[in-house]
Amino acid sequence: MHISSLEKPDKSINGKPQSKYKREIVWRNVFAHLMIHLMGLYGLYVFIVSAKILTCAYAFMMLIGTGMGVTIGAHRFFTHQSFKANFPFRCVMAAMFTMSGENSICTWVRDHRQHHKYTDTDADPHNSTRGFFFSHCGWLMVRKHPEVIEKGKTIDISDLMADPVVRFQEKHYVLLYIALNTAAIMVPYLLWGESLQVSFWTTYALRITFVYNSSWLVNSLAHLHGIKPYNKKIKAVENLLVSLLTGGEGWHNFHHIFPSDYRAAEYGKAYDLSTILLDSMEKLGLVYDLRLTPQHLVNKWAKNFGDGSHPLGGEEEVTLATQDTPLSTNKHL
Numbered sequence: 190m191h192i193s194s195l196e197k198p199d200k201s202i203n204g205k206p207q208s209k210y211k212r213e214i215v216w217r218n219v220f221a222h223l224m225i226h227l228m229g230l231y232g233l234y235v236f237i238v239s240a241k242i243l244t245c246a247y248a249f250m251m252l253i254g255t256g257m258g259v260t261i262g263a264h265r266f267f268t269h270q271s272f273k274a275n276f277p278f279r280c281v282m283a284a285m286f287t288m289s290g291e292n293s294i295c296t297w298v299r300d301h302r303q304h305h306k307y308t309d310t311d312a313d314p315h316n317s318t319r320g321f322f323f324s325h326c327g328w329l330m331v332r333k334h335p336e337v338i339e340k341g342k343t344i345d346i347s348d349l350m351a352d353p354v355v356r357f358q359e360k361h362y363v364l365l366y367i368a369l370n371t372a373a374i375m376v377p378y379l380l381w382g383e384s385l386q387v388s389f390w391t392t393y394a395l396r397i398t399f400v401y402n403s404s405w406l407v408n409s410l411a412h413l414h415g416i417k418p419y420n421k422k423i424k425a426v427e428n429l430l431v432s433l434l435t436g437g438e439g440w441h442n443f444h445h446i447f448p449s450d451y452r453a454a455e456y457g458k459a460y461d462l463s464t465i466l467l468d469s470m471e472k473l474g475l476v477y478d479l480r481l482t483p484q485h486l487v488n489k490w491a492k493n494f495g496d497g498s499h500p501l502g503g504e505e506e507v508t509l510a511t512q513d514t515p516l517s518t519n520k521h522l
């Protein structure tokens with residue numbers, strides 16, 4: 190399970206946090222993350238030398254499914270509500286996300302909405318101005334900055350609690366995490382006679398370590414290295430490698446400007462498995478009301494605020510009002 194940084198600020202006087210933040214490492218979390226990564230490395234070794242081909246294929250499919258639980262489920266659906274989904278789909282997304290071990294849906298969504306609202310400030314849980322390691326996974330190994338705790342109380346997640354699927358996942362998260370991952374480990378053992386140990390290392394340890402790190406790269410690498418076609422003043426960038434590893438979440442400069450767009454990108458669909466799957470699921474009727482940003486708004490942002498890497502170039506117009514901040518519309522309108 191996600192080993193989160195603790196709710197308590199690092200120092201306090203009479204119950205009130207000090208204004209000056211001093212980093213305090215939570216060694217228990219450091220140890221837990223170290224163990225997870227050592228397990229993941231050993232899982233990679235087992236995957237290469239011992240796993241049956243069917244187990245390898247299954248581990249890969251589970252990796253995609255778990256990753257999609259984070260990208261399509263927790264991110265594009267539960268956090269940004271960039272489309273609507275029927276009950277079975279919400280259950281599947283909640284289950285796949287739970288298997289990632291990235292905490293309850295409510296906690297993940299609150300952190301991510303806070304990241305969008307206070308991007309790269311002290312109130313951002315994984316503030317990338319504190320460096321690659323902090324924004325990647327270091328933020329899970331230190332006590333939270335007092336600003337993160339304070340501003341976190343203002344993040345509205347009431348919409349989530351109206352969904353019985355989310356309430357159930359919140360209430361039974363640990364049990365669901367253990368049960369679903371145990372079931373996933375049992376499949377290769379029961380269906381094609383893989384050893385339980387090999388199944389554990391490949392379909393669990395390797396998978397969750399990979400999903401952790403690919404998810405974290407959106408917060409770290411996609412805030413540090415890449416182009417800024419839509420707004421050169423923010424740290425979020427477009428990063429192909431992150432998109433490849435996350436199924437389309439690396440077009441992060443676009444996403445920070447247009448967060449409710451279900452594609453999380455303007456271009457790059459070839460590297461955006463999440464969008465390809467969502468388009469297919471729409472045809473099957475599992476999801477609907479997918480939201481798109483009007484192209485003229487995308488073009489305006491690229492022209493006015495981009496770094497010039499957009500095909501339209503940058504800085505041609507100067508008339509964009511802040512009220513033009515994008516409100517995406519239904520894909521089919």
Ligand SMILES: [Zn+2]
Pocket residue numbers: 304407408412425441445
């Ligand atoms: Zn971001």
Ligand SMILES: [Zn+2]
Pocket residue numbers: 264268269301305444448
């Ligand atoms: Zn987002």
